[in-house]
Amino acid sequence: MQTKTPPENALKRKYPEQTVLVVTRGNDGRANVMAVGWVMIASSEPWMFALGIDDAAYTYELIRQKREFVVAFPSESMAKETLFAGTHHGHSLDKFAATGLQTQTGVLVKAPLLADAVANFECRLVCIVQPGDCPIVFGEVIAAHENRSPRVLCLYNWGSNYTLLGARKPRTGRLS
Numbered sequence: 001m002q003t004k005t006p007p008e009n010a011l012k013r014k015y016p017e018q019t020v021l022v023v024t025r026g027n028d029g030r031a032n033v034m035a036v037g038w039v040m041i042a043s044s045e046p047w048m049f050a051l052g053i054d055d056a057a058y059t060y061e062l063i064r065q066k067r068e069f070v071v072a073f074p075s076e077s078m079a080k081e082t083l084f085a086g087t088h089h090g091h092s093l094d095k096f097a098a099t100g101l102q103t104q105t106g107v108l109v110k111a112p113l114l115a116d117a118v119a120n121f122e123c124r125l126v127c128i129v130q131p132g133d134c135p136i137v138f139g140e141v142i143a144a145h146e147n148r149s150p151r152v153l154c155l156y157n158w159g160s161n162y163t164l165l166g167a168r169k170p171r172t173g174r175l176s
């Protein structure tokens, strides 16, 4: 049974939401990191991500400048750092120094990988489209890296005030 409600109320029911960290590196050599919940796989041949990135974000400026970035899926141990990356702008703040996030060098993109993430995807900017109020950034995956530890779980945003927690598979494999 459904009850008509404004979209912003209905959307509160969609959580948990996958959250990624988008890593960039500017002309000054400094890396930046931002949390993004508006993320989806947009193509499998070639692999692409689509990300909703506010044009006020420093990350948006750096993606347009360098035309490359890393999409990292944070592990549940990275909740505090993910919240920090998602609540501070990097224009005049070094979020890596502030959080102590560990990095690793990628193979094709100058922005670093996040060493403790579940997986990292090096991406090349394909295009940016803006059908509504938020620019949608399309990135083609040009290299991918995984954390092989089976104990490392992905981090999700569970909604109200950015509650960031891991999610476990139900033991039976059944959802109900």
Ligand SMILES: Cc1cc2nc3c(=O)[nH]c(=O)nc-3n(C[C@H](O)[C@H](O)[C@H](O)COP(=O)(O)O)c2cc1C
Residues within 6 Å of the ligand: 019, 032, 033, 034, 035, 036, 037, 038, 039, 052, 053, 054, 056, 057, 058, 059, 060, 082, 083, 085, 086, 087, 088, 089, 090, 091, 157, 162
């Ligand atoms: C869990 C979470 C999810 C977020 N999702 C988005 C998103 O999808 N798009 C967006 O533009 N900002 C999102 N934000 C806010 C940005 O991460 C925030 O504005 C950040 O400070 C931008 O950093 P920058 O200016 O260094 O690029 C999210 C924040 C959090 C904590």
